[in-house]
Amino acid sequence: MSDSAYRVETTSRLAQWKIENLSSCTYRKSDPFKIGKWNWHLSVEKNRVLYVKLYPEISNLTRDNPPIASFIIRVVSSVGDRKAFAHPEIKEKLLKNNEDFVWAVEVPLTGKFIIEVEFLDLKTTSPNGEEPYSIFADGFTQKRLNAKALESLGRMLTEGIHTDITINASDGSIGAHRAVLAARSPVFRSMFSHNLQEKELSTINIPDMSIESCQAFLNYLYGIIKHEKFLMHRLALLHAADKYDISDLRDTCHESLLDDIDATNVLERLQNASLYRLMKLKMSCIHYLVKFGKIFDIRDDFNTFLQNADRDLIAEVFHEVLVAWKGF
Template identity: 70%
Template sequence: MIRDKLLINREGFVWGIEVLLPGRFIIHVEFLNLKTSSSNEHERTLFQMQNRNYLSSCTSTMHIQFRNFSMDWAASCITLSAKIRDKVPIASFVIRIIDSAKDRKVLAKLDIQIIETKSYLLETQGTDVCSIWPTKIMNQKPNSAVLESVGRMLTEKIHTDITINASDGSIGAHRAVLAARSPVFHSMFKHNLKENHDSNINISDMSIESCQAFINYLYGIIEDEEFFKHRLELLHAANKYDICGLRDVCSESLAEDIDSSNVLERLQDSYMYQLPKLKLHCMQYLVKFGRIFDIKDDFNAFLQTVDKDLVIQLLGEALSMNDSAYRVETICRLAQWRIDNLASCTYCKSDPFTIAIWNWHLCVERNRVSCVKLFPEATNNLPLSSFVIRLLSSVKDRKALAQLEVRDKLLSSREGFVWGIEVPLPGRFIIHVEFLDLKTSSSNGEDICSIWPNRIMQQRSNSAALESLSRMLMEGMHTDITINASDGSIGAHRAVLAARSPVFRSMFSHDLKENDDSTINISDMSTESCQAFINYLYGIIEHQEFLMHRLELVRAADKYDICDLRDVCHESLVEDIDSSNVLERLQNAYLYGLPKLKISCMQYLVKFGKIFDIRDDFIVFLQTADRDLITQIFYEVLSVWNGF
């Protein structure tokens, strides 16, 4: 047995074979574990290669490839190496040479333990080296299903128990969701308040449209366009109901697209709601980037009504303007470079500055024809850029000396944008770039799409909604149904169960005993496995908990018709088949109609010869197995021997 062997092209594993090899044999490798510091996914690999015409000549070498591994063998040795330059695997495996006759006698087997972890793997790829098995498919899939179910609770009004009255309409919602998302709502429902008795919440300072956007955010289903349309109303609601996540995401989003038409309103809101990042961006936009001159009349009117403390902060921002000669100031989608003395040189290059996901540079060259160059530090994932570039006087009125608008220009570090300037350059000036849009290829490499607006809202809304579901369950917020397992009970919410399972939804929609008694009996599951099942439905199951209860979960998925749980259990059970569990998994695969698991189990037993390792257990299994399953195993045996 080989343990923790680092395999790369130059340093593969070499096994010198001392037995005489027959003309036909099988090289059999079972990977026990593969470790790496990266996170890319692999499938557990158990493979074999059959050589019909092995040549014993010492000069004869064969080379076989499969995925990212390669195997070579000469007359007396076998080499196994990974054809990967980075993300190098540390491999644990058993390698055997097996006679291809029907009893599959083991001719040679390596049973040596070697621990060889190379320090440079840790230095180049991170400090944590961890197993890639089992892959965390469980964590990747249910979140989307949970979020979809939470959305259905709202849109299909599944067991709503509270009404929100806006200025021009009403919306049904769930106490538990609102209480989990907002401490104000939580307190409102917890104490003897009018809203709790009447099952009504009045939000008369919001229209039905903006109120729907607010509720959609709380449930994690708000769309980008809806969010951007109602950002200011959402910010007001976030402050009123103490929802920090919504407040933060509104602040960051409002800071992204400041312009002359909205900067004064946003500066006022940032001061009112204490949003320091937004306030700083607005002040820099006005003062440092000189936009105060574009809206001089509006700014004068603004100063007459604004709080005196904010005026003092603006003055302080104006007095703090002392920049490095090579530093480019950035804010939102703007960049500007102040050049105070170009007379003493003919070429000047800025420090790098960041706009969106790229670092950029500006260069100025002064010759017979002066020019300005703009380029990103990028050789791939290139930005398709639209921008306005201006040459401004650095005196107080910031007069535009020249400007040019560029649309959809593909820029790279080798092919930047060069602007030939026909006007004479003064000794002191400002290069000002306003990025209108930046596009890049989507993740599938086909669609070109804008990187703005970014999706911070959707990401945080989703994570906050999942976190709130967790609190609803763990803190027992407004539970209205009890699940009785074989040895205990768990509180839950009708709306969540009904949205996650059509069986539960039908149970609560009709005049059944479970609906009348507010109890569900699941006597074929222990409290521990039932808790794992409920945790999955709420999207909070831990990985180890999932692995421990996979078989009970696949039964529950079949019983309550939860397709995403069935699929994720199916994929996970395929990953770690071994001699101790293959027969149980084969039976479950047949019972619950899991084709991939069934095929994998039969191939493990027949094609990879593990049936000989568990011969007695397999014979007992055949006495009780369904006749149709036995027939399928028989045909698998025939297909293997016909193909050999």
């Protein structure tokens, strides 16, 4: 048996175990795979029915901080028309050992099949005995809000304290501070250092952003953006980061967009990754579509993508399709 028979392929929240063949009365356990901060295992046992188990690897981390998992698990037949059988969504299940989640799949499976786990959330207990918190939540916002200096900086924006520049978005205006904008963006700094319209009229026109997105953009620059607002405006923030050369915002958006790729957003993210030259996001989207077989689940959307997307990007996707077919 080759090592590949036990290997589980993963993205940040998705795990797939491809099983070539499982004879009757057979037990198989996967190699460990990492999701979040835990190592995990899948195991299958075939008797009268197929038993699938998901559990974390036993360690000090598991004993002291066992994961509280929300996930969807599926078994997908990889022959014929790729029939999929899904367990009802698991919500906030405490997992400590290999008996905490057992799924009896009573539908007979023959030949190749795939076990797929999509982690919707992973929580861990706080060392201070507080409520469990999600490890997927982006902690950069809370850390900034805890700093008194940044709280004061945020008040300058929210209370309009001595603003000296007006930003005109597509549907509204908001006051800001030249010094803060210049410190955060070399493009803004250049505007204020030369005799440009922005310096003379004390205004910046940003017609390609709504006032709501512009407010989120300024909140990020001032260190007071809330996590849910960041998630809501990620693509607009990515555009602003590229336009105004704000590398930390670009990197933050990039990492966040990698974190929750799914069938509803993968094609949009693939095109944005190509547009903004985000190689890691682009390859993650392509692998999600090709390596994990999601291209079959969104055929109509993918056909629309083929009609409208950049030709070079389509060629990259089909190159990965050919490579995958050769290796399977």
